[in-house]
Amino acid sequence: MEAGPRDREQQAQNELSRLSPDGPDEAADLLADGSGADDAVEVEVELRPPRRLRIWQLAPIVGLAAVGSLMFAFPLAFGSGDGGAVVAMLGLLISCCAAGWGMMAARRVGHTWPGLPERTSGDRPDWRVIALYVVVAAVLVTLAVWRVARLR
Numbered sequence: 001m002e003a004g005p006r007d008r009e010q011q012a013q014n015e016l017s018r019l020s021p022d023g024p025d026e027a028a029d030l031l032a033d034g035s036g037a038d039d040a041v042e043v044e045v046e047l048r049p050p051r052r053l054r055i056w057q058l059a060p061i062v063g064l065a066a067v068g069s070l071m072f073a074f075p076l077a078f079g080s081g082d083g084g085a086v087v088a089m090l091g092l093l094i095s096c097c098a099a100g101w102g103m104m105a106a107r108r109v110g111h112t113w114p115g116l117p118e119r120t121s122g123d124r125p126d127w128r129v130i131a132l133y134v135v136v137a138a139v140l141v142t143l144a145v146w147r148v149a150r151l152r
Contacts, residue, residue, distance in 0.1 A: 051109040061102045068094030076147055088148045 071091025075084035110118070113133065117123035 053105060053109055057105050061098050061105065064098035064101070065095055068092070068096075068098055072144075085148050092144055092148070 068091045072088050072095060073091070075088040075091075107119070112118055113129075115129035115132075116125045
């Protein structure tokens with residue numbers, strides 16, 4: 001019978017409790033019957049820190065997104081003359097580029113979209129989640145283009 005997730009967590013905690021800061025604890029390696037460490041279960045510990053987005057990766061993404069959203073919002077809000085539609089579309093383009101850059105950086109460190117499996121899991125994504133993402137993106141792009149078209 002296979003162990004459940006709770007059993008695995010308890011087993012992992014028991015195995016990790018045998019480790020001291022400099023390696024396995026010598027006294028814990030002796031089993032109840034007096035046999036040595038040869039029969040003990042090996043414990044693997046990940047030494048590398050988890051991959052995270054660093055500030056030097058996030059700063060240009062946030063900066064481009066802020067500039068692009070301001071370029072998109074100001075002509076729409078204040079109707080600044082003949083060039084407003086061009087500036088708004090350029091701002092929308094810069095914002096979308098920043099969003100794509102952010103998604104690629106997040107994917108590179110192992111993050112995924114909600115509802116989609118991890119890249120290394122081998123699972124197939126659910127088509128309903130992908131369809132929902134496509135519909136939401138299409139509605140947002142349609143509303144943005146429609147608003148910019150109304151500037152003319």
